[in-house]
Amino acid sequence: MNAFIQAMPKAELHVHLEGTLEPDLSFALAAKNGIDLPYETPEALLAAYDFHDLPSFLAIYYRAMHVLQDESDFFDLTWAYLKKARSQNVLYAELFFDPQAHTSRGVAFKTVIDGIRRAQEQAQSELGMETQLILCFLRDMSAESAMATLKEALPYKHLLIGVGLDSDEKNNPPLKFAAVFALARTEGLKLTMHCDVNQLNTLVHIGQVLHDIKVDRIDHGINSLEDPALCKIIAERGLGLTVCPVSNRFCVQDLTASHLRKMLQLGMRATVNSDDPAYFRAYMNENLQALLDDGGLTIDEIVQLVRNSFLVSWISEERREYYLNLLDAHVQAAA
Numbered sequence: 113m114n115a116f117i118q119a120m121p122k123a124e125l126h127v128h129l130e131g132t133l134e135p136d137l138s139f140a141l142a143a144k145n146g147i148d149l150p151y152e153t154p155e156a157l158l159a160a161y162d163f164h165d166l167p168s169f170l171a172i173y174y175r176a177m178h179v180l181q182d183e184s185d186f187f188d189l190t191w192a193y194l195k196k197a198r199s200q201n202v203l204y205a206e207l208f209f210d211p212q213a214h215t216s217r218g219v220a221f222k223t224v225i226d227g228i229r230r231a232q233e234q235a236q237s238e239l240g241m242e243t244q245l246i247l248c249f250l251r252d253m254s255a256e257s258a259m260a261t262l263k264e265a266l267p268y269k270h271l272l273i274g275v276g277l278d279s280d281e282k283n284n285p286p287l288k289f290a291a292v293f294a295l296a297r298t299e300g301l302k303l304t305m306h307c308d309v310n311q312l313n314t315l316v317h318i319g320q321v322l323h324d325i326k327v328d329r330i331d332h333g334i335n336s337l338e339d340p341a342l343c344k345i346i347a348e349r350g351l352g353l354t355v356c357p358v359s360n361r362f363c364v365q366d367l368t369a370s371h372l373r374k375m376l377q378l379g380m381r382a383t384v385n386s387d388d389p390a391y392f393r394a395y396m397n398e399n400l401q402a403l404l405d406d407g408g409l410t411i412d413e414i415v416q417l418v419r420n421s422f423l424v425s426w427i428s429e430e431r432r433e434y435y436l437n438l439l440d441a442h443v444q445a446a447a
């Protein structure tokens with residue numbers, strides 16, 4: 113690993129906690145919870161990861177979640193990710209979670225959020241790592257289910273910074289959730305939505321998140337580059353785009369390094385993120401290293417992408433300045 117990248121202070125803005133479930137932890141939780149896995153070893157489970165697009169990934173991702181049953185399981189999941197991220201000098205993270213993937217199989221919302229929250233608190237006290245939580249709705253479930261989930265979450269609003277939208281985008285446009293996101297906005301939550309790469313009607317969907325939903329950030333958003341008018345709005349509003357290079361290499365067979373370069377050239381605030389690192393076998397630093405080694409990005413471009421993460425993160429101006437100063441000091445020390 114490039115030592116400069118390893119030691120650089122970083123932020124992660126697009127990581128699904130359920131996507132950080134490593135095979136070893138799957139096996140440990142399955143044994144604890146008396147669940148039979150259809151594989152003999154963690155290595156065999158890993159070898160069965162066979163995805164080439166978003167739906168084939170999601171099928172494996174949802175199937176694996178059944179081992180997550182009680183509060184301590186959600187704690188263990190979150191704590192393992194936070195320790196790993198901190199070891200890569202990720203100092204700040206905004207974490208996605210998918211409550212409907214758990215409540216739909218009988219796990220209570222409170223169980224999920226209590227376990228995650230306890231790990232966040234421990235990361236703050238033991239690792240000095242700051243995190244915030246983003247509740248994602250599953251877009252292939254109904255708008256009614258999303259609304260019910262939002263209402264169930266409102267008593268925990270103080271534990272959330274925002275809401276997002278993930279899962280299978282095909283035939284599930286942003287507008288389907290307009291009322292849910294409008295209520296979330298009224299409740300003071302930030303808004304983001306996935307605009308996954310190369311989806312059917314992607315430019316229509318990106319237009320909806322900008323003009324109708326009026327998101328505060330876009331997850332992925334690569335295809336905006338196909339429309340100069342969309343790029344202009346994203347740049348003018350200073351909207352962050354949470355790009356996930358190694359995830360893209362799996363789901364659309366392209367690391368999207370040239371897209372990241374183009375976004376930077378257009379003044380769009382692109383960032384680099386890991387998405388589902390246990391599945392794509394790449395945490396933050398492996399994503400940055402891939403952009404350097406395989407994508408041909410320069411160190412200056414990498415630094416700009418990391419800087420953008422702090423610029424578009426949902427933190428106070430005081431914390432932003434603190435992190436940007438750390439980053440500047442790291443860059444200057446290496447010059």
Ligand code: HPA
Pocket residue numbers: 128131166173278279280306308359387388
């Ligand atoms: N896109 C949509 N749904 C997801 C993703 C993603 O990148 N990761 C986990 N769920």
Ligand code: ZN
Pocket residue numbers: 126128278306331387
């Ligand atoms: Zn994602």
